[in-house]
Amino acid sequence: MHGGCRSGQTAPVPHATASGPIVSVDDTGTFRIGPDGADWLGPGRPTAAVADGRVTATVEVDADRSWVVIALEALVDLDGLATGAFDRPSVGVEFTPTDRRVGDHPVEQEAQPHRALAFQHCEFALPATAGADLDGFFLLPHRPPTGWPLLVSDHSGRTVMLAPLEDFHEQTIGLNGGTVRVGWHGDLERVPRGFRTELGVFTGPSARSCLETWGSLLQERAGTVRPGRWADELARRPSYWTDNGAAYWYRTEPGLDAASSIVAAVDDLRGRGVPLGAVQLDSWFYPHVESRPFDTDEWTVPPSAMVAWEPRDDVLPDGIPALRRRLGDPPLVAHIRHLSAQAPIASEVPVHLDGPYAAPATAEAYERWLDQCVAWGVETFEHDWLVEVFFGVRELRSEPGRARDWQEGIDRAASERGITLQWCMGTPADLARSTTLTQVTSVRTCGDHGYIATAGQLWAWFAVTNALARVLGLMPFKDVFRTDAEVAGANGEPEALLSALSTGPVGLGDRVGRFDDAIVPRICRADGLLVKPDVPVAATSASMLANPAFNPTPLVAECHSDHPAGRWCYVVTMHCCPTDDPVDGVLDLADLDDGRPDGDVVLWDWRARTAERVGPDHRRPIHLGREDWRYLVLAPLLDSGMAVIGDVEKFVTAGDSRVRVRAIDGGVSLVVLGAGEDVTVTGWSELPPRSSTAPVVHDPVSGVWELTVAVPARGWTTVEVLAG
Numbered sequence: 001m002h003g004g005c006r007s008g009q010t011a012p013v014p015h016a017t018a019s020g021p022i023v024s025v026d027d028t029g030t031f032r033i034g035p036d037g038a039d040w041l042g043p044g045r046p047t048a049a050v051a052d053g054r055v056t057a058t059v060e061v062d063a064d065r066s067w068v069v070i071a072l073e074a075l076v077d078l079d080g081l082a083t084g085a086f087d088r089p090s091v092g093v094e095f096t097p098t099d100r101r102v103g104d105h106p107v108e109q110e111a112q113p114h115r116a117l118a119f120q121h122c123e124f125a126l127p128a129t130a131g132a133d134l135d136g137f138f139l140l141p142h143r144p145p146t147g148w149p150l151l152v153s154d155h156s157g158r159t160v161m162l163a164p165l166e167d168f169h170e171q172t173i174g175l176n177g178g179t180v181r182v183g184w185h186g187d188l189e190r191v192p193r194g195f196r197t198e199l200g201v202f203t204g205p206s207a208r209s210c211l212e213t214w215g216s217l218l219q220e221r222a223g224t225v226r227p228g229r230w231a232d233e234l235a236r237r238p239s240y241w242t243d244n245g246a247a248y249w250y251r252t253e254p255g256l257d258a259a260s261s262i263v264a265a266v267d268d269l270r271g272r273g274v275p276l277g278a279v280q281l282d283s284w285f286y287p288h289v290e291s292r293p294f295d296t297d298e299w300t301v302p303p304s305a306m307v308a309w310e311p312r313d314d315v316l317p318d319g320i321p322a323l324r325r326r327l328g329d330p331p332l333v334a335h336i337r338h339l340s341a342q343a344p345i346a347s348e349v350p351v352h353l354d355g356p357y358a359a360p361a362t363a364e365a366y367e368r369w370l371d372q373c374v375a376w377g378v379e380t381f382e383h384d385w386l387v388e389v390f391f392g393v394r395e396l397r398s399e400p401g402r403a404r405d406w407q408e409g410i411d412r413a414a415s416e417r418g419i420t421l422q423w424c425m426g427t428p429a430d431l432a433r434s435t436t437l438t439q440v441t442s443v444r445t446c447g448d449h450g451y452i453a454t455a456g457q458l459w460a461w462f463a464v465t466n467a468l469a470r471v472l473g474l475m476p477f478k479d480v481f482r483t484d485a486e487v488a489g490a491n492g493e494p495e496a497l498l499s500a501l502s503t504g505p506v507g508l509g510d511r512v513g514r515f516d517d518a519i520v521p522r523i524c525r526a527d528g529l530l531v532k533p534d535v536p537v538a539a540t541s542a543s544m545l546a547n548p549a550f551n552p553t554p555l556v557a558e559c560h561s562d563h564p565a566g567r568w569c570y571v572v573t574m575h576c577c578p579t580d581d582p583v584d585g586v587l588d589l590a591d592l593d594d595g596r597p598d599g600d601v602v603l604w605d606w607r608a609r610t611a612e613r614v615g616p617d618h619r620r621p622i623h624l625g626r627e628d629w630r631y632l633v634l635a636p637l638l639d640s641g642m643a644v645i646g647d648v649e650k651f652v653t654a655g656d657s658r659v660r661v662r663a664i665d666g667g668v669s670l671v672v673l674g675a676g677e678d679v680t681v682t683g684w685s686e687l688p689p690r691s692s693t694a695p696v697v698h699d700p701v702s703g704v705w706e707l708t709v710a711v712p713a714r715g716w717t718t719v720e721v722l723a724g
Contacts, residue, residue: 023059023068023201031057031070031093033160035203040152040160041095041134041180049091054078057093066203066213069165072183073196082398083186086121086144086391087174092183097134115154117207117545118147118175119468123387123425124446127464129547130175137175138550143391148173148428149214149468150180151207153545158203161210165198165217168429169390169403189398206541208467208593215471222435226473229532231441232380232420233331234505237277237528238520240266241480242284243335244301245449246509247487250284250294253512258284258294258315263326264512270328274520275528278379280333280507281320287312289340289356301448303388305340305357309369320376331379333422336369338388352395352402359393361402363409370417380441381414384424404433411437422477422505431472442504445469445476449509453549455491456576456627460539460549462498463557467538476502476536480509483516492516494574494629496523500651501537501559501570506530522651525674531647531655533559533570535594542591548576554585554622558595561654563661565668566636568646568654569595573632575624585622589614589634597634602643602684604633604653611645611684611704613637635684640667640723642685649680667722675715680708687724696721 024032029051031044049055054076060069072091081090116134119125122143130137134152139145149163150173162182164171170188174181182199184191200217202210218224230236242248242262253261262279269276284292288304291312311319324332339346341358345368350361360366373381389396389406396402407430414421415438423430423443434440446462447453453461462478469476478499483492487510499506500523508515524530537559539548548555555574560567569592575583590596597616604611607630624630633653635643644661646653654661659681660671667689672679683689683705688698691707698705711717 023070025059031095033095033201035158035160039101042097042100044093044095044182046093047089047091047183049078049081050093055091067217068201070182070199070201071196072199074191074193077190077193079190081184081191082189085186086397087146087172087181088186089172089174089181089183090186090188092181095180095182096178097132097180098178115545116150116152118150118173119428119465120147121172121427121429123427124444124461125426125428125431125465125468127461127544129545134180135176135178139175143387144174145176146172146174146185149211151210151545153207153541157206157541159205159207159210159541161202161204161207161214163200163202163214164432165200165221167197167400168432169397170400171197171199185397187394187397188400191400195400206593207544208538208541211467211471215473218432218435219473224435224473225438227420227439227441229475229503233277234333234380234420234422235441235475235530237275237530238506238508238524239278239280239333240269240276241280241282241507241509243280243282243448243480243509244451245482246282246480247482247511247514249282250292250296252295259318259323259326261512262323265510266327268512269508269515272515272517274508274515275524275526276330277528278331278333279327280335280382282335283337283384285311285316285320289342299451301451303338303385305343306337307340307343308345309336309372324377329377332377333380333382334373334376334378335382335384337385338392339365352393354393354395357392359389359396359406360409363413366410367413370413370419373419374417378419380420380422382422382424383410386423386426386430388425390427403429404436407433408436411439414439428468431468431474434474435472440474442475442477443469444479446479449479449481449495454578454627455495456574457549457578459494459498459574460555460576463537463539463555464544466502466536466557467544470536470538475504477504477507478502480507482510483508483519484510484514485516486514491627492519494627497572497629497631497651498537499523500531501533501572503532503534503536521649525658526677527675529657531650531652531658533561533652533655535559537570537572540591540593548574550577552577552579552581552583554583554624556585556587556591558592560595561652561656563654563656565638565644565661565663567595568636569597569601569634570652571595571632571634572629573622573624574629575627580626582623582625586619587622588619589616595634597636600637601634602637602645604635604645604648606631606633606648606651606653609648611702613684613703638663638668641687642668642683642689642721642723644668644670644681644683644721646681647679648682653682664720667720670719670721671716672709672711672719673716674711675713677711678708679711680706682706683721685723689721689724691719691721693719
């Protein structure tokens with residue numbers, strides 16, 4: 001880092017990187033942000049604490065990177081900072097987009113009505129869009145009107161993005177009301193002299209490129225170590241879930257109690273040949289201040305706090321170890337939520353108290369609960385309601401570092417006991433903070449299945465927020481889903497598809513006897529190992545800003561598998577907005593961000609079972625009815641003139657747990673995986689290919705070829721396929 005200016009200098013000082021972003025402060029102390037001298041956010045006026053010199057606002061640049069830092073630093077101890085509103089910083093800069101200089105709107109508002117995007121500081125980081133005036137974001141009203149990263153794009157896709165580089169729980173961007181309010185959130189009461197925060201200002205050719213730069217920077221700074229794509233049973237095999245949206249969330253099978261209902265469902269799935277891994281136990285197993293009753297028609301999710309993390313006597317009288325034995329001793333996933341001030345443990349360990357809630361002030365409470373995980377056979381500790389912990393207890397917000405200490409304490413205690421973590425109902429700050437954690441293997445990135453929003457809106461929420469999780473190296477969880485046509489209609493298959501493309505857990509939740517048997521062979525091998533991409537499926541830059549959850553435009557999302565032979569891209573298009581009218585658009589391969597091909601590819605239509613050779617500039621129309629979808633696999637055309645599509649019975653046809661592809665002179669070498677399975681590999685070639693291992697069947701009309709390989713008990717075999 002070098003360069004810098006303090007607000008209030010006597011001359012304008014612009015700051016630009018080699019790729020063009022500019023942050024300037026003029027002789028009145030007014031900030032302006034925009035590429036190439038433009039004024040995209042309007043004039044930014046410092047708050048009183050900056051203007052009177054108690055806090056410095058410094059602009060710093062790294063000339064080799066496409067980002068600039070706005071640093072705020074306290075020059076003295078500060079107290080009494082709170083403004084009474086989280087979204088109203090007492091320390092920071094307030095921008096007024098409607099006061100931009102004439103001609104400096106980044107887009108023409110009528111032509112591009114939704115070109116700003118923010119991730120709300122609420123559960124599951126709700127993506128919200130707005131027009132060029134950066135006002136009127138659709139935000140959940142029970143959480144503060146704040147959100148970041150904040151991205152603003154022009155008609156070409158060029159984007160400016162604001163996002164914190166550290167102190168994620170202390171920084172905010174207040175939205176709506178005609179201003180963009182950047183700084184230390186309004187519940188921060190006191191900070192010591194020297195407290196310093198950094199807000200990154202990024203620019204790039206697209207929204208996703210800015211996010212990628214930010215995510216890479218955070219992980220580089222933190223030295224982030226992720227557990228990997230196969231770190232626990234949730235990551236390895238399909239799991240059975242009992243959370244909101246599942247058949248047995250506060251419900252039982254007629255004539256059975258809660259434990260027997262779950263045992264019957266798991267036994268039924270195993271009897272159907274479903275290779276289940278972990279089983280999840282949700283909030284129904286422990287007492288709350290107001291415990292929700294079972295088997296009611298009411299479908300609400302009350303934020304009633306936890307009284308004790310122990311099985312309810314009226315629900316699991318024999319305890320969790322007994323239930324686990326009845327289930328066949330699988331690894332368990334155990335849900336926990338925010339703590340009641342009435343909980344006995346709140347008087348035994350240090351806590352912060354705030355009305356009805358308590359928040360552990362040290363890791364001691366979590367150490368006890370994680371010891372219970374070890375005793376119960378719990379492999380993954382699912383911390384839900386993270387947002388409620390943070391917003392429910394003021395002391396977590398009143399001084400810097402407390403939220404970080406809370407989450408790093410959980411992570412440290414989990415690591416010491418070999419327990420993995422799932423974050424649920426997290427905010428962007430929780431996702432970003434995970435860069436200093438080691439045990440978080442998955443994170444929920446959309447609202448509850450079948451709850452509040454339509455299925456399509458949840459698909460869009462998932463795909464857009466995944467763009468945030470993906471750049472941070474996190475594995476998203478799509479949430480439990482149902483395949484029973486009486487409940488899910490025709491949506492069981494697209495729910496399973498998105499789950500398979502997530503890289504995270506695949507959570508089944510059907511009642512006894514109602515699971516669609518066709519689903520599991522598409523998501524995993526016979527031994528249960530999930531067949532997944534290398535990175536989570538995420539909405540493209542253009543799709544993120546188009547707001548497909550509410551606008552009649554298709555969602556376009558992509559992910560990929562990398563092999564020595566090249567990159568295989570998986571592209572899903574979906575009708576997400578809540579309308580019966582069809583949506584139309586164009587799929588342009590050049591708009592696929594990381595999935596954009598650099599040469600010819602063979603495009604496999606997964607549903608139609610057809611193959612077509614196309615160029616990297618290929619465009620095709622999209623026409624989708626309500627909650628309809630299309631799924632395409634882009635396989636690179638190799639120098640031999642062949643393409644390997646993979647195992648087309650799987651959603652992720654070229655996942656590395658099924659096939660690995662290496663180009664050789666005149667063809668390809670394949671490693672095919674799955675002990676004891678007969679695996680059919682599909683590809684494309686104009687001329688009939690050949691193999692010495694097994695016959696290759698080639699259709700001269702379509703160009704599609706097939707080769708069936710018997711995988712021995714060791715779990716893998718190799719085969720070469722040569723061009724004709």
